[in-house]
Amino acid sequence: MSDANVRIPEEAKERLAAIAAAEGLSLRAYLARLAETLLTPAERAERAEQALAALKAWNGYAPTAAQQQDLDSELDRRLAQVTGR
Numbered sequence: 001m002s003d004a005n006v007r008i009p010e011e012a013k014e015r016l017a018a019i020a021a022a023e024g025l026s027l028r029a030y031l032a033r034l035a036e037t038l039l040t041p042a043e044r045a046e047r048a049e050q051a052l053a054a055l056k057a058w059n060g061y062a063p064t065a066a067q068q069q070d071l072d073s074e075l076d077r078r079l080a081q082v083t084g085r
Contacts, residue, residue, distance in 0.1 A: 013027075020030030039047065055061040063071065079085075 016030065017027045020027045023030065025033065052061075
């Protein structure tokens with residue numbers, strides 16, 4: 001196992017340490033678990049392709065690129081609305 005130094009604001013470090021402690025983990029263990037559970041952009045894209053293929057096989061759902069963009073825009077709008085951004 002290698003060590004890494006990461007520079008983040010002190011407030012962020014304290015917040016992460018508090019979250020880790022609340023779960024009974026050290027900051028190191030919490031960050032390792034977090035890294036194992038998050039998907040890379042390539043992994044997310046692959047899962048999206050798999051989901052789209054499954055939907056197409058299941059019920060014929062096959063949106064065009066324009067329809068996908070419209071749906072992405074609508075999702076972004078709704079997420080911004082609930083997060084206040």
